[in-house]
Amino acid sequence: MKKFTENVLKIVKKIPVGSVLTYAEVAKEAGNRNAARAVGNILNKNFNPKIPCHRVIRSDGKLGGYNRGAKMKKSLLISEGINII
DNA sequence: CATTTGACGCCAA
DNA sequence: TTTGGCGCCAAAT
Incomplete structure (x- = not known):
């Protein structure tokens, strides 16, 4: 019952369409x-279809990774109107 | 139980 | 500014 993990999943799940959060931001909001x-690790191993993990990107402006493939993530972000640096 | 892995982030050179 | 190295945490093996 890791509060941190629960918070991370909840926060990512609450990300509105067209919005993105960085792993650092999620981690900070989650409490650490x-x-x-760890946030990336949690999302990677505990992928849930209810969680738009493709809306979580790196602080560097890079997309980071995605369990369904980096291309998929990029496509999803573009589809949502998110401009990639 | 100890070690390794991994979708990261920041600091120093 | 770009690259390399170190630190940090949670989960899996």
């Missing part, structure tokens, strides 16, 4: 400022 890495 330096757990950006």
Whole structure:
């Protein structure tokens, strides 16, 4: 019952369409400022169809990864009108 | 239980 | 500015 993990999933699930959050932001909101890495790990191993994990990107402006493929993630972001740096 | 892995982030050179 | 290295955390093996 890791609060952090639960929070991460909940936060990502609450991301509105057309919006994106960075792993660092999610981690910070979840309660751990330096757990950006853990956030990615959680999403990767605990993929849920209800969670738009493709809306979580890196702080560098890069997309990061995606369990369904980086291309898929990129396509999804573009489809939602998110401009990629 | 200890070690390794992994969708990251920041600092120093 | 770009690259390399280190730190950080949670889950899997």
